[in-house]
Amino acid sequence: MLLVHPVKEVGKFLPVLIGLVVAGSASGVGPWTLLGVGVPVGLGVVRYLTTTYRITGGRVELRRGLLQRHTLSTPVDRVRTVDLSASPIHRVLGLATVVIGTGSVASDSDERLELDALPREEAARLRAELLHAVAPAGTAAPGVAPEPERVVARFSARWLWYAPFSGTVLVGLGAIVGVGLQLMESVEIRVSEDDLAAIGQSFVLTLVVGAGLLVTLLAVGGYLVTNGGFVLSRHGTAWHVRRGLLTRRETSIDVARLAGATLGEPAALRVARGRRVGAIVTGLSGDQASSAVLLPPAPRSTGYDVVSAVLGTAAPVTGALLPHGRAATTRRYSRALLGALPFVAAVVAAVLAGAPGWLLPATAIPLVVALALAWDRARALGHAFLDGHVVMRSGSALRTRDALAAGHVIGWNQRATWFQRRAGLVSLAATTAGGKGQVHVPDVPVSAAIALAEAATPGLIGQFCATERSRP
Amino acid sequence: MSQLRDPAHRVSPRARLMWQVESGISALFVAAGLGVAAVLAGPDGLRWWLVGLAVVVCGTAAVVVPQWRYRVHxxxxxxxxxxxxxxxxxxxxxxxxxxxxxxxxxxxxxxxxxxxxxxxxxxxxxxxxxxxxxxxxxxxxxxxxxxxxxxxxxxxxxxx
Known part of the structure; x- marks a missing residue:
């Protein structure tokens, strides 16, 4: 385990090292090169020798530093997740890095509970110890052999089909276009109208197809590197997610902290009949999203299976949702059409200002897009209370179906603009201590919002209700 | 049909005055800015009308919005x-x-x-x-x- 830090440090200093080697060979000064290797290796050794950890009195303590001592300590029962990761170097040496997630917002590397380069067995033992300590009393009686690991989902090559539909493709295309523009700017290629005329159709076609192919390959490759060897399994009182082709990551989520699950069904993935699943973990905020992946883009049925297994019931994914009615549908259409209005107005203004009249039919494009979006968004809206879970679905391009266990609902927010109040609708959010802090759905009929809240948290909202329609 | 009623208690009536002072201060700045803009860039003849309009709108907002907030809060x-x-x-x-x-x-x-x-x-x-x-x-x-x-x-x- 001593090896990893020096190796990593040398990696960081590699550019300097090469420079030193070149300088050394050019001027014939030998010792310089030695110093170049010696300093980073020495730093690595010092870092290794000065880092210690212990679990004592219900607290995890981490000390490090030679000149500036750092002591980090946190109560064991605040541990939400334990992350094991192993880069290729670590894997060759049989080591792992442990990152203990406490839901703290500190992003500074000095303030994270991170133990680099523990032997694998010790890392696994530490994880078991940390997660066992937070397990609710009674679930694991002493003396009983730990239940065997139960695998819920395992990577298969078929999943690669969903990689191009996961949204990374668009990001990749954007990056390629951006880089292309930047290149054109830096080498000052001036495109004149003659040049444009000279470009053949086949050339453009090749360019487009080539870029598409490249991005698809990148997406599939990225998916494979991140998610290769994916396994989701339940072991004792924790869910384990293992993934990564080169750098192997293992995330463990304590069952008691698992507040709910998000079934991601973005439009592109729906076309490919795929789904993705994320976990809503108490004390783990939305920006630590990588720890909360339960399933990368994968077949729909696998997505359903994973959500059912994680929640302990299939109802939240298979159950029917209550639609939000006509007022909500009308609002979807009016809002989408309002969004298309500027584009239509721009085209009309251009024609009035002297642009050719055949542009007018082009106004149909934003209108059609808006109508399609509104139709899909209206269809998506739904909510229900299914087998102990608040379930909400909304969105079109980035549609999600969130299921939050009733016991993890810690409040209700209702927001209504003047327009919504006139339509008898309200945007409803159930707040929770993890994920984005809430699951929410727009435009719920007022009485349905009350019914949902009353079902999930009985006796909370009813006391503030007026049965008759009164307007004070 | 059941719906949420308003919460029982209002905040202190003095809050209205506080909010009015608060928004009055910011309205003063906005009105001054708009006024200067109208004097410098406004069309001839309409110039002082625009200044007056800016002052009236900002003043009304400063007086009315706190009343409205008091009713809702x-x-x-x-x-x-x-x-x-x-x-x-x-x-x-x-x-x-x-x-x-x-x-x-x-x-x-x-x-x-x-x-x-x-x-x-x-x-x-x-x-x-x-x-x-x-x-x-x-x-x-x-x-x-x-x-x-x-x-x-x-x-x-x-x-x-």
Missing amino acids: RWEVSANAVYTQRGWWARERRIAPMSRVQTVDFAQGPLARMFGLATVTVTTASAAGPLQIEGLDRSVALALVDELTRKADLVEGDAT
């Missing part, structure tokens, strides 16, 4: 929950069970101190927004903080 504490309502165009109602209250915060800005008012903020473990009651009478706010702290104390666990 309400709060209520029951045996097991806190309920607040705020906003004037978009009305936001928030309910948090007492068992999930994590911190109770009492704050007084310089202006609020002059008026003897205070803001009480109740947070839960959720990142999706605390419950805030502005413009409470100082003594009412202190009593409320006391009551909330006492009730939240009775609950065991870490309220997540």
Whole structure:
């Protein structure tokens, strides 16, 4: 385990090292090169020798530093997740890095509970110890052999089909276009109208197809590197997610902290009949999203299976949702059409200002897009209370179906603009201590919002209700 | 058909004056800015009309919006929950069970101190927004903080 830090440090200093080697060979000064290797290796050794950890009195303590001592300590029962990761170097040496997630917002590397380069067995033992300590009393009686690991989902090559539909493709295309523009700017290629005329159709076609192919390959490759060897399994009182082709990551989520699950069904993935699943973990905020992946883009049925297994019931994914009615549908259409209005107005203004009249039919494009979006968004809206879970679905391009266990609902927010109040609708959010802090759905009929809240948290909202329609 | 009613209590009536002073100050700046812009760039003849319009609009907003907020801002504490309502165009109602209250915060800005008012903020473990009651009478706010702290104390666990 001593090896990893020096190796990593040398990696960081590699550019300097090469420079030193070149300088050394050019001027014939030998010792310089030695110093170049010696300093980073020495730093690595010092870092290794000065880092210690212990679990004592219900607290995890981490000390490090030679000149500036750092002591980090946190109560064991605040541990939400334990992350094991192993880069290729670590894997060759049989080591792992442990990152203990406490839901703290500190992003500074000095303030994270991170133990680099523990032997694998010790890392696994530490994880078991940390997660066992937070397990609710009674679930694991002493003396009983730990239940065997139960695998819920395992990577298969078929999943690669969903990689191009996961949204990374668009990001990749954007990056390629951006880089292309930047290149054109830096080498000052001036495109004149003659040049444009000279470009053949086949050339453009090749360019487009080539870029598409490249991005698809990148997406599939990225998916494979991140998610290769994916396994989701339940072991004792924790869910384990293992993934990564080169750098192997293992995330463990304590069952008691698992507040709910998000079934991601973005439009592109729906076309490919795929789904993705994320976990809503108490004390783990939305920006630590990588720890909360339960399933990368994968077949729909696998997505359903994973959500059912994680929640302990299939109802939240298979159950029917209550639609939000006509007022909500009308609002979807009016809002989408309002969004298309500027584009239509721009085209009309251009024609009035002297642009050719055949542009007018082009106004149909934003209108059609808006109508399609509104139709899909209206269809998506739904909510229900299914087998102990608040379930909400909304969105079109980035549609999600969130299921939050009733016991993890810690409040209700209702927001209504003047327009919504006139339509008898309200945007409803159930707040929770993890994920984005809430699951929410727009435009719920007022009485349905009350019914949902009353079902999930009985006796909370009813006391503030007026049965008759009164307007004070 | 059941629906949420408004929370029972209004904030202190003095809050209206405080908000009016507060928005009056910012309205002064906005009106001055608009006035200068109208004098410099406005068309001849209309110039002083535009300045007058800016002053009237900002003045009205400064007087009327606080009245509106006062009508909407309400709060209520029951045996097991806190309920607040705020906003004037978009009305936001928030309910948090007492068992999930994590911190109770009492704050007084310089202006609020002059008026003897205070803001009480109740947070839960959720990142999706605390419950805030502005413009409470100082003594009412202190009593409320006391009551909330006492009730939240009775609950065991870490309220997540």
